[in-house]
Amino acid sequence: MDNSNLVSVLVLSYNNLRYMKECLSSILEQNYQHIEIIISDDFSSDFKREEIEQFIIENKKENIVNYIINQNSCNLGTVKNLNKAISLATGNYFINLACDDLLFDVEVISNIVKYFLESNYLILAGYVAQYDEQLKECLLTTPTWQYIKHIYGNPIDCYRLLCAGNFIPAPGMSYKRELIDRYGMYDEEYKLLEDYPRWLYLARNGCSIGFLPRYIVKYRKGGISFNRDDKNNKIYNDDLALVKEKEILPYVNTIKDVIYK
Numbered sequence: 001m002d003n004s005n006l007v008s009v010l011v012l013s014y015n016n017l018r019y020m021k022e023c024l025s026s027i028l029e030q031n032y033q034h035i036e037i038i039i040s041d042d043f044s045s046d047f048k049r050e051e052i053e054q055f056i057i058e059n060k061k062e063n064i065v066n067y068i069i070n071q072n073s074c075n076l077g078t079v080k081n082l083n084k085a086i087s088l089a090t091g092n093y094f095i096n097l098a099c100d101d102l103l104f105d106v107e108v109i110s111n112i113v114k115y116f117l118e119s120n121y122l123i124l125a126g127y128v129a130q131y132d133e134q135l136k137e138c139l140l141t142t143p144t145w146q147y148i149k150h151i152y153g154n155p156i157d158c159y160r161l162l163c164a165g166n167f168i169p170a171p172g173m174s175y176k177r178e179l180i181d182r183y184g185m186y187d188e189e190y191k192l193l194e195d196y197p198r199w200l201y202l203a204r205n206g207c208s209i210g211f212l213p214r215y216i217v218k219y220r221k222g223g224i225s226f227n228r229d230d231k232n233n234k235i236y237n238d239d240l241a242l243v244k245e246k247e248i249l250p251y252v253n254t255i256k257d258v259i260y261k
Helices: 017-028 049-059 078-088 108-117 145-151 155-162 177-183 195-204 230-251
Strands: 007-013 035-041 064-071 093-098 123-131 138-142 174-176 210-220
Touching: 007 017, 007 078, 007 108, 017 035, 017 049, 017 093, 035 078, 049 064, 064 078, 093 108, 093 177, 108 123, 108 174, 108 210, 145 155, 145 210, 155 195, 174 177, 177 195, 195 230
Parallel strands: 007 035, 007 093, 035 064, 123 210
Antiparallel strands: 093 174, 123 138, 123 174
């Protein structure tokens, strides 16, 4: 089977399943013709596989060529769960999506594939619209205009700026299978933080990050990332400390003008 046009949408879930059908609807409504849905749940207590599968079956059109529903046998953390989803996918393109977020409109996937076909980028970001929990009001847009030129500029310049803090949004992150083949899977030394160390690693190793100037995702404030308990807060902060130790400090003397606060 030729999967060169296939887009695998990786839907990650963990105890935020009340929005799953909204998320899936935003995928099922896409006008792109070759879509695979990979759902990977990180051992949620209320995961309802049969209900999710029935929803997909009842609402999918011919453009949904495959779907896989996985639930891990124990909680792995965000990074390992994402790698699990990637390992299950068969597409040439990947889009990361949390199950409490939505693709912004019906042309998102078509526009992403068009961008990849017309450029040499292996990975791209786009605008993310952050909404309230009910998705009624747009609260802010990221990234802000002053950072955008650094996303698709020189990768070392991008790396320098990333060392001061992450400014590239993770929701809707899109990439080609070639990126995985060339740079490997996500770093499983991290537990919850998948995006920031990935941006740093790629930029530092000369991978230019593309920017698609359109909204990719409606990001729901109040989702799982906003509701970490004390245990997960510690894990998240440990991940941030590891970013500094592993992705930034060893390169301060080789990358000029790196600033970390």
